[in-house]
Amino acid sequence: MWFSAFRGGVHPDGFKELSSQLPIKTLPLPKELRVSLRQHAGSEAIPVVKAGERVLKGQLIGRPGEGLSAAVHAPTSGIVTAVEEVLAAHPSGIHSKAVVIEVDGKDEAIPTVATLDPFTMDRAELAQRVSEAGIVGMGGAAFPAAVKLSAATRSKDGIETLMINGGECEPYLTADDRLMRERADQIILGARLIQYIINAGRIAIAIEDNKGEAIEAMRAAAKPYSDIEVVVVPTRYPMGSAKQMIQAVTGKEVPAGGRSSDVGVLMHNVATAYAIAQCLTRGEPLISRIVTISGGAVKRPQNVEALIGTPISHLVEQCGGTSDTPDRIILGGPMMGVIMPSTDVPLNKGSAGVLALNKREVAAPAASPCIRCARCVDACPMGLVPLEMANHARAQDFDGANDYGLKDCILCGSCAYVCPSHIPLVHYFQYAKGEQSAQKATAKRSDYTRELSDAKRERKEKEAAAKAAAKAAKRKPKPAKKAVAEEEDE
Numbered sequence: 086m087w088f089s090a091f092r093g094g095v096h097p098d099g100f101k102e103l104s105s106q107l108p109i110k111t112l113p114l115p116k117e118l119r120v121s122l123r124q125h126a127g128s129e130a131i132p133v134v135k136a137g138e139r140v141l142k143g144q145l146i147g148r149p150g151e152g153l154s155a156a157v158h159a160p161t162s163g164i165v166t167a168v169e170e171v172l173a174a175h176p177s178g179i180h181s182k183a184v185v186i187e188v189d190g191k192d193e194a195i196p197t198v199a200t201l202d203p204f205t206m207d208r209a210e211l212a213q214r215v216s217e218a219g220i221v222g223m224g225g226a227a228f229p230a231a232v233k234l235s236a237a238t239r240s241k242d243g244i245e246t247l248m249i250n251g252g253e254c255e256p257y258l259t260a261d262d263r264l265m266r267e268r269a270d271q272i273i274l275g276a277r278l279i280q281y282i283i284n285a286g287r288i289a290i291a292i293e294d295n296k297g298e299a300i301e302a303m304r305a306a307a308k309p310y311s312d313i314e315v316v317v318v319p320t321r322y323p324m325g326s327a328k329q330m331i332q333a334v335t336g337k338e339v340p341a342g343g344r345s346s347d348v349g350v351l352m353h354n355v356a357t358a359y360a361i362a363q364c365l366t367r368g369e370p371l372i373s374r375i376v377t378i379s380g381g382a383v384k385r386p387q388n389v390e391a392l393i394g395t396p397i398s399h400l401v402e403q404c405g406g407t408s409d410t411p412d413r414i415i416l417g418g419p420m421m422g423v424i425m426p427s428t429d430v431p432l433n434k435g436s437a438g439v440l441a442l443n444k445r446e447v448a449a450p451a452a453s454p455c456i457r458c459a460r461c462v463d464a465c466p467m468g469l470v471p472l473e474m475a476n477h478a479r480a481q482d483f484d485g486a487n488d489y490g491l492k493d494c495i496l497c498g499s500c501a502y503v504c505p506s507h508i509p510l511v512h513y514f515q516y517a518k519g520e521q522s523a524q525k526a527t528a529k530r531s532d533y534t535r536e537l538s539d540a541k542r543e544r545k546e547k548e549a550a551a552k553a554a555a556k557a558a559k560r561k562p563k564p565a566k567k568a569v570a571e572e573e574d575e
């Protein structure tokens with residue numbers, strides 16, 4: 086298999102060595118977990134437990150909501166103290182519903198049912214198990230994994246290549262790197278199970294060339310399987326983005342607005358493949374993940390295996406705490422992650438990193454006017470014209486920004502990274518996308534309200550017509566009995 090370069094991209098400083106040298110650390114249980122019911126793409130899960138109930142590790146605590154959604158499980162045993170709004174992992178400081186569990190320290194699990202050899206099982210049944218385990222894309226998007234599997238099985242031309250993404254191109258993050266080094270066999274098993282479910286012809290595992298040990302470990306684990314290839318790709322941000330990775334590995338470009346299945350590819354992250362192996366061979370739902378705790382303000386940066394719902398303050402404390410007050414807390418990587426309002430937010434399934442950055446790391450010179458150097462255009466991996474898009478977004482002309490391809494922008498931040506005028510281009514795009522989603526939601530709500538009031542008016546009109554008809558029928562004189570008798574005689 087070959088790789089071709091995708092357009093644009095940048096080479097930010099990696100800072101990977103901060104956390105990549107130490108093995109994954111298993112943490113002691115925290116005192117409390119706040120398991121969000123909205124930590125996946127789609128609608129909020131619906132709680133199935135109440136305050137006061139005892140829950141066991143692996144027990145369902147939130148069933149999937151309407152439409153696209155995912156199940157949520159108790160990460161350990163304890164007492165549910167509340168089902169309430171808690172500070173969400175969102176930059177705006179909004180709250181979202183969570184199941185709060187006071188951990189009892191016993192880590193008592195629900196009994197696991199012995200599983201058959203999954204390679205002998207029905208494919209749809211396996212996809213259903215992935216759905217019930219609440220597995221979502223763990224590279225950041227948190228899209229329900231079973232939905233992708235089912236869509237792939239329905240794909241018109243089938244899936245030729247299952248791609249397992251071990252790119253991890255964001256600076257600081259090394260969670261996937263350590264997972265590949267330490268648990269390569271399980272990732273390969275997960276990849277083979279996905280291949281079996283979607284009936285893919287082959288598996289390509291793409292890893293950036295700055296992860297030598299991970300490449301070796303994955304190659305050794307893949308050796309017995311002739312249809313699995315480990316493809317080494319150049320280190321270039323945003324290599325980990327699906328469209329860029331697919332282009333680099335297969336040479337095929339996913340069309341604008343299209344899906345990877347349009348070019349015969351299904352992509353899953355290495356951590357998602359690992360979670361699928363745990364689910365289908367051990368019956369484990371998704372209740373923990375590997376997460377990088379790093380940044381200049383963290384005393385002992387390291388990767389940890391943490392329970393979903395653990396407050397990120399606990400994660401940072403377990404890495405020695407901070408040496409000075411962090412200037413910025415980020416969930417995810419510094420390029421595409423989100424700035425957190427505090428360390429009080431819980432860890433979610435899609436969070437690959439928690440960064441506590443110091444003053445020096447976040448220092449950003451003040452923005453100055455655009456000098457029309459076009460560096461942002463050269464850096465954009467989607468072939469967009471960021472300076473024009475930003476001009477329209479700044480003027481609230483979202484249609485104009487859309488005409489320049491805003492919908493195709495993956496918010497990678499490459500343009501802002503290279504801008505010599507330090508214009509926060511990506512902030513304009515985030516703002517414009519957010520505003521348009523909000524406008525769409527408002528329009529949807531008013532359509533719904535209009536439909537309701539139209540239906541109400543129609544019903545009232547029908548009721549009034551029925552009443553009038555009944556009244557008219559009462560007023561109509563009845564024929565005389567004699568006349569009726571005469572008519573019957575005829």
Ligand code: SF4
Nearest residue numbers: 455456458459461504
């Ligand atoms: S990189 Fe910055 S200064 Fe150069 S054209 Fe783009 S927005 Fe303007």
Ligand code: SF4
Nearest residue numbers: 465494495497498500
């Ligand atoms: S943030 Fe959007 S416009 Fe900027 S480089 Fe990335 S894809 Fe291009």
